[in-house]
Amino acid sequence: MSGRQIPGSVVTITGGTGSFGSTMTRHLLTQDVAEIRVFSRDESKQDAMRHAIQDSRVRFYIGDVRDEKSVNQVIRGTDLVFHAAALKQVPSGEFFPMEAVATNVTGSANVLQAGLEYGVKSIVCLSTDKAVYPINAMGMSKALMEKTAMAYARNNLDAATSISVTRYGNVMYSRGSVIPLFVDQLKRGAPLTITDPTMTRFLMSLAQSVDLVEYAFTQSDTGDLFVRKAPASTVATLLAAVARIAGVDDPDVTVIGTRHGEKLYESLLSTEEMAHAQDFGDYYRVPLDTRTLDYAPYFEEGEQQAPLEAYTSHNTTRLGVEETVALLETLPEIQQLIGSRTS
Ligand SMILES: O=c1ccn([C@@H]2O[C@H](COP(=O)(O)OP(=O)(O)O[C@H]3O[C@H](CO)[C@H](O)[C@H](O)[C@H]3O)[C@@H](O)[C@H]2O)c(=O)[nH]1
Numbered sequence: 347m348s349g350r351q352i353p354g355s356v357v358t359i360t361g362g363t364g365s366f367g368s369t370m371t372r373h374l375l376t377q378d379v380a381e382i383r384v385f386s387r388d389e390s391k392q393d394a395m396r397h398a399i400q401d402s403r404v405r406f407y408i409g410d411v412r413d414e415k416s417v418n419q420v421i422r423g424t425d426l427v428f429h430a431a432a433l434k435q436v437p438s439g440e441f442f443p444m445e446a447v448a449t450n451v452t453g454s455a456n457v458l459q460a461g462l463e464y465g466v467k468s469i470v471c472l473s474t475d476k477a478v479y480p481i482n483a484m485g486m487s488k489a490l491m492e493k494t495a496m497a498y499a500r501n502n503l504d505a506a507t508s509i510s511v512t513r514y515g516n517v518m519y520s521r522g523s524v525i526p527l528f529v530d531q532l533k534r535g536a537p538l539t540i541t542d543p544t545m546t547r548f549l550m551s552l553a554q555s556v557d558l559v560e561y562a563f564t565q566s567d568t569g570d571l572f573v574r575k576a577p578a579s580t581v582a583t584l585l586a587a588v589a590r591i592a593g594v595d596d597p598d599v600t601v602i603g604t605r606h607g608e609k610l611y612e613s614l615l616s617t618e619e620m621a622h623a624q625d626f627g628d629y630y631r632v633p634l635d636t637r638t639l640d641y642a643p644y645f646e647e648g649e650q651q652a653p654l655e656a657y658t659s660h661n662t663t664r665l666g667v668e669e670t671v672a673l674l675e676t677l678p679e680i681q682q683l684i685g686s687r688t689s
């Protein structure tokens with residue numbers, strides 16, 4: 347047993363007002379947490395969250411992960427840190443890559459450094475499938491965040507702090523993503539814009555992300571990478587499923603082509619990671635590579651590289667239209683939509 351647990355703990359959530367942060371906050375409040383420190387830049391989002399949640403265990407801290415002082419202030423006295431603060435928009439990263447570096451790489455290093463200095467028990471860094479074989483600046487900066495976390499773990503194996511990474515695919519119905527866009531286009535009677543009908547994406551709900559973070563908080567060995575398994579669908583299937591839910595038989599569709607920095611499919615684990623991954627049912631764990639820079643003994647002993655494939659949205663469980671409809675119908679936003687159509 348790690349001796350780490352949620353009840354009675356003080357938890358800091360960087361990027362606490364975002365979708366992951368606020369979902370995590372609500373979940374932790376059901377787990378007898380002692381205090382949650384919501385750390386973020388935006389006063390008005392904090393104010394909205396304060397009104398929505400109204401629980402004296404939630405404390406709000408204005409700050410920026412780029413600013414060491416504000417990071418130190420919030421992390422001091424914390425038991426567990428969920429690091430979700432990030433610049434996550436792919437297109438803006440292409441125009442301002444150094445902003446992504448400042449927040450996602452340097453900011454993450456500030457969080458890790460403070461966590462180690464103040465003896466935090468566990469730090470969980472939130473990452474994305476776009477960090478695997480990255481082709482856009484956002485994904486590249488997240489990949490560097492992961493490398494930074496792993497290096498902090500490897501260089502501090504005796505520390506009291508466990509550092510881990512959770513990596514997820516697309517979150518269904520997240521702000522600005524394709525499902526609410528299709529819903530809106532259908533409502534307006536506008537044509538549905540599709541990039542490439544054969545493109546695939548993993549489909550995950552926010553609720554599914556929570557368990558894995560809780561597991562990482564309490565059970566991780568330092569340097570662990572966790573990946574939640576998820577099914578995927580093509581964009582064409584997703585479009586058909588949303589149209590069916592909205593009761594539109596034959597929607598107008600315009601093909602707009604692939605956007606900047608976009609891939610045909612995403613990978614949650616690279617081939618190299620799959621070779622070391624342990625299958626835990628709902629998720630994979632990839633333990634830290636603890637070898638030092640002295641490679642000689644490993645060459646002599648040799649290491650078999652299993653001939654595996656990466657874990658991608660092309661080769662994971664593929665959902666058809668019926669199954670995608672069923673999955674979408676589990677989302678509160680879709681249930682609301684169906685409710686408003688039938689009432
Ligand atoms: O008008 C559109 C918009 C998107 N798509 C397609 O729908 C899929 C999902 O697109 P999203 O925009 O929902 O998601 P992305 O995979 O492009 O990534 C988005 O979600 C990520 C988190 O999962 C990050 O936040 C990222 O910055 C943001 O662009 C993609 O195949 C995309 O090509 C369409 O067919 N038509």
